[in-house]
Amino acid sequence: MLLPQTKEREYRFRLALRMGLPIFALVIALIFNTLIDDDLNFSTTFIIESVLLLAVSIYFILYIIYKGFDVHITEIVTKTFTREYLYNYLKKEIRKNDSYTLVLISVDNLHDINNTYGIKNGDKVLFEVVKWIEREFENKGISNFPLGHIKGGDFVLGLKGLKTSHNVLVDMICLKSSEFKVDDIEVKISTAITDTRFSNELEYMIENLFEIQELNKAQKTKFDENINPNELESLVIKALNNKSFILNTQNIYEDKKVIAKECFVKLKHSDSKIIHQKSYMKVISKLGLVVEYDLMILEEIISLCDENTDFTYAINISPTSLRNHIFLSKMKELLHENPYSKGKIMLILSENEYFSYIQRYNSIIKSLQKLGVKIAIDRLGAIHTSFLYLRDLNIDVVRFNNYYTNRSFDLCNF
Secondary structure (H helix, E strand, C coil): HHHHHHHHHHHHHHHHHHHHHHHHHHHHHHHHHHHHHHCCCCCCCHHHHHHHHHHHHHHHHHHHHHHHHCCCCCCCCCCCCCCHHHHHHHHHHHHCCCCCCEEEEEEECCHHHHHHHCCCCCCCCHHHHHHHHHHHHHCCCCCCEEEEEEEEEEEEEEEEEEHHHHHHHHHHHHHHHHHHHCCCCCCCCCEEEEECCCCHHHHHHHHHHHHHHHHHHHHHHHHHCCCHHHHHHHHHHHHHHHCCCCEEEEEEEEEEEEEEEEEEEEEEECCCEECCCHHHHHHHHHHHHHHHHHHHHHHHHHHHHHHHHHCCEEEEEHHHHCCCCCHHHHHHHHHHHCCHHHCCEEEEECCCCCCCCCHHHHHHHHHHHHHCEEEEEEEECEEEEHHHHHHHHCCCCEEECCCCCCCCCEECCC
16 A cells, blocks of 8 residues: 555544544543432533533534545545645655655656547556556565655655665666556656755755756657667667676565566667667667677676575576577576576566477476576566467466566466
């Protein structure tokens, strides 16, 4: 349950308690007077006091109910904090914590959704986005955080600590948002992050979030508009040749223990700017460099395994790479060179077309499993091949599509 919903319940409970106290006082007074008066004869003074107390109680109850309609903690549509209450809450949090982070998550195409699908569906999208935000953060072990609706499709949430502790998580959420849909409605999401190192004043931090968001959009637009396909191909090839990339990991928990780290990759080009996965994966596929790309990432991850590694590195690998004899041979060589990697590597597989030579595919998987490699099928339930591979392949782990579960990974034994 979101913190705004918890606070709303607390507020309603306190309101009901204040409403009932005068009545309880009246009842207690009547009982007490009855107990001390043996002949059960009520004095005129007591009757007058009781009537006055009852009248005051009724007035007090009506006043509380009336004022209750003026105070709103959560919004009807999104079930998040209202902007006014969020601001008050965050100001208190910032005063209590020396290090505090604010995250902006925006539905960029809300206006188009409202125009195309109607306002009712737009409201549904906002509510589903809130549920998705809650699910993604709880999957990473973060819960009970303040989340409020600022305006339009913009939501702000607060997290304890500096943004360096949350940068990777926010990047991963932004990356995963490319697959997020609500009833086949495509939802475009952008993020921004800032912390109290910029300012301790909430208003300045909120303004900074929107400035960062606009700057990010401008940089992305500038990059997409100014770079032609030939130049992008050249940048991707150079990044692969120089093995110039950034490897980010995101923890996967089971019973509050880190059991795996999912890996995400961004390429860097010569002036240290980032090429995001959405931009470079199509180029890599077009140029036939998928095997080289997967090997580059796999080599880096295997090199990270040492005697202190007590979790599994989970990495998305193209199934076509896995079935390539050059990739397979090199991968086995890398695994043999680093004995600490045994049992520490998980390959996440996903493809839209079913590979018909299933016996060969299974033999490849079994040969890797003998070396301690775990095999996972991604997006179970979202693509038909996931069910076919679950039936035909010797799989260690499945990851259900987000529509079917709120857990990052569901472990299954076969």
